[in-house]
Amino acid sequence: MSGAETLFRLAALNADYAICIDADRLEDWPGLFLEQCIYKITSAENRRRGYAAGLVYADSRAMLIDRVASLSEANIYERQSYRHIVGMPSLRPGGDIVAETPFLVVRTMRDGRMDLFAAGVYLDRVRDEGGALRFAERIVVCDSSRIDTLLAIPL
Amino acid sequence: MEAVVGRSWPAGLTRIPYWIYQDPDVLALEQKRIFEGPVLNYLCLETELPNVGDYRTTFVGAMPVVVVRAEDGEIAGFENRCAHRGALICLDDGGSAKDFQCVYHSWRYDLRGNLRSIAFARGVNGKGGMPADFDMSCHGPRKLRVTSFCGMVFGSLSADAPQFEAWLGSDIVNRVRRVLGNRRLEIIGRFTQALPNNWKLYFENVRDTYHASLLHLFFATFRITRLSSGGGVLVSETGEHHASATLAPSQGKDTTYQGLRSEKESFRLADPSLLGMHDEFHDDIQLQILSIFPGFILQQVHNALAVRQIVPRGVDATDLNWTYLGFADDTPELRAHRLKQNNLVGPAGYVSMEDGAVGGFVQRGIAAATDELSVVEMGGSGTETQETRATEASVRGFWKAYRMHMAL
Numbered sequence: 001m002s003g004a005e006t007l008f009r010l011a012a013l014n015a016d017y018a019i020c021i022d023a024d025r026l027e028d029w030p031g032l033f034l035e036q037c038i039y040k041i042t043s044a045e046n047r048r049r050g051y052a053a054g055l056v057y058a059d060s061r062a063m064l065i066d067r068v069a070s071l072s073e074a075n076i077y078e079r080q081s082y083r084h085i086v087g088m089p090s091l092r093p094g095g096d097i098v099a100e101t102p103f104l105v106v107r108t109m110r111d112g113r114m115d116l117f118a119a120g121v122y123l124d125r126v127r128d129e130g131g132a133l134r135f136a137e138r139i140v141v142c143d144s145s146r147i148d149t150l151l152a153i154p155l
Numbered sequence: 156m157e158a159v160v161g162r163s164w165p166a167g168l169t170r171i172p173y174w175i176y177q178d179p180d181v182l183a184l185e186q187k188r189i190f191e192g193p194v195l196n197y198l199c200l201e202t203e204l205p206n207v208g209d210y211r212t213t214f215v216g217a218m219p220v221v222v223v224r225a226e227d228g229e230i231a232g233f234e235n236r237c238a239h240r241g242a243l244i245c246l247d248d249g250g251s252a253k254d255f256q257c258v259y260h261s262w263r264y265d266l267r268g269n270l271r272s273i274a275f276a277r278g279v280n281g282k283g284g285m286p287a288d289f290d291m292s293c294h295g296p297r298k299l300r301v302t303s304f305c306g307m308v309f310g311s312l313s314a315d316a317p318q319f320e321a322w323l324g325s326d327i328v329n330r331v332r333r334v335l336g337n338r339r340l341e342i343i344g345r346f347t348q349a350l351p352n353n354w355k356l357y358f359e360n361v362r363d364t365y366h367a368s369l370l371h372l373f374f375a376t377f378r379i380t381r382l383s384s385g386g387g388v389l390v391s392e393t394g395e396h397h398a399s400a401t402l403a404p405s406q407g408k409d410t411t412y413q414g415l416r417s418e419k420e421s422f423r424l425a426d427p428s429l430l431g432m433h434d435e436f437h438d439d440i441q442l443q444i445l446s447i448f449p450g451f452i453l454q455q456v457h458n459a460l461a462v463r464q465i466v467p468r469g470v471d472a473t474d475l476n477w478t479y480l481g482f483a484d485d486t487p488e489l490r491a492h493r494l495k496q497n498n499l500v501g502p503a504g505y506v507s508m509e510d511g512a513v514g515g516f517v518q519r520g521i522a523a524a525t526d527e528l529s530v531v532e533m534g535g536s537g538t539e540t541q542e543t544r545a546t547e548a549s550v551r552g553f554w555k556a557y558r559m560h561m562a563l
Binding site (some may be wrong): 041042049054076082150 | 248315345347349350351370372373424425426431474478481497498501502505509511
């Protein structure tokens with residue numbers, strides 16, 4: 001696979017990822033990950049200091065399915081939506097496809113209030129599984145360690 | 156107090172007037188009478204200051220504070236405010252320093268916050284400079300009385316600071332020791348949750364044993380805490396501190412929650428590995444939430460451990476600083492379990508995210524209810540320790556302590 005093709009396929013994966021979340025098709029979101037995967041939301045400071053705990057930490061696709069189920073079935077939070085703006089992946093050498101991709105998330109609350117909710121970088125390890133790219137690992141590194149009110153919907 | 160806010164408090168502890176969450180004059184008085192009063196405020200963890208010169212910046216209410224390991228190995232604390240023009244002395248969250256120099260005019264302080272030198276104190280070419288009789292020892296940031304307990308650092312601005320363990324009382328002390336003991340703490344995460352509400356609404360929420368299994372479906376459904384499980388709430392004599400505990404649930408059928416929103420038998424986890432508990436405390440307490448007046452929480456939800464610090468940012472804004480904890484001697488399995496179980500707590504926690512939002516629901520709900528009263532009458536009107544969590548005794552305890560400190 002050429003660099004250009006990899007880049008194109010990664011960008012398409014990121015586009016699918018963003019649409020799943022932003023268009024409230026969260027039930028499709030875990031399917032973008034391998035069954036054995038790591039998904040973690042942390043911050044630049046926590047990463048710099050080597051703190052392992054995340055705001056969200058999952059080591060299986062099943063845990064991502066639980067996150068989505070809990071948001072729809074269990075958790076109480078005000079209606080809100082995200083708009084992801086995902087930048088160009090920067091490829092890193094490695095056996096898997098390793099990439100670093102900047103993102104912005106604007107959050108819109110039910111009363112129309114909009115905020116720049118999160119900015120950061122996705123640190124990804126991606127694998128081809130049966131012709132489709134899937135995340136083996138996505139570490140969401142937020143530039144800030146400060147979260148406004150709550151983080152319900154995944155970043 | 157009356158003269159300042161011009162309002163009176165209803166008799167007893169079962170009614171809370173809503174102006175107490177809204178009035179900027181109240182917030183200013185709280186800074187003086189509570190945060191700078193005869194209490195011990197959580198500052199940081201000892202493990203954050205391993206070596207001489209290591210420091211952290213933190214807060215006592217609105218007051219910015221520096222906590223630092225001094226030359227003699229003791230921990231010192233002082234207001235993060237230059238004695239000259241009031242600028243912050245330390246600009247970073249933490250680090251290591253030989254001394255502290257204000258960036259504005261280079262006034263320099265030692266590790267205990269004593270003013271040690273003034274740039275151009277003698278002027279330049281015999282001109283200018285400070286008066287000859289200017290006494291540096293009379294100028295400096297306010298100092299804190301600092302004390303450590305179980306690896307945590309607390310400080311007071313008051314000459315009448317209580318002795319820490321006597322202030323907590325033996326019951327609460329034992330509950331702190333139960334979790335932290337003499338084990339070496341390790342920080343495994345640090346996040347801030349910006350709450351859209353008055354700080355007291357969050358502190359009440361922490362002490363409100365009644366809400367936990369009603370608001371938090373996750374708790375009730377997976378029987379992490381239910382009011383029908385054993386347990387109870389300890390309230391210290393003055394009402395300042397509390398510790399609530401939930402015991403391991405019985406395995407039998409529990410119909411207490413039938414018909415309530417928080418009971419959903421159909422909700423099952425695809426990966427239940429984040430539930431369950433490694434037996435590290437060797438007792439039957441599954442969940443313990445402990446608070447120390449006015450703004451500290453020690454949390455044990457199964458094996459998810461954290462300390463939380465409340466920092467008021469305005470009448471309707473509060474920072475909640477989370478420090479997720481493990482111990483240096485954690486087995487890899489236990490540490491991995493903590494990482495998973497932290498999904499319950501923090502700004503994205505299955506449980507704690509809701510506590511982050513509910514204070515804002517109150518703050519917005521009471522916008523036009525300044526002179527109305529909230530009702531805190533579950534479990535009677537007292538603040539005594541109770542063997543049930545279907546009570547608001549601990550919330551009333553907070554108000555008892557609050558009114559004592561505020562002379563209200």
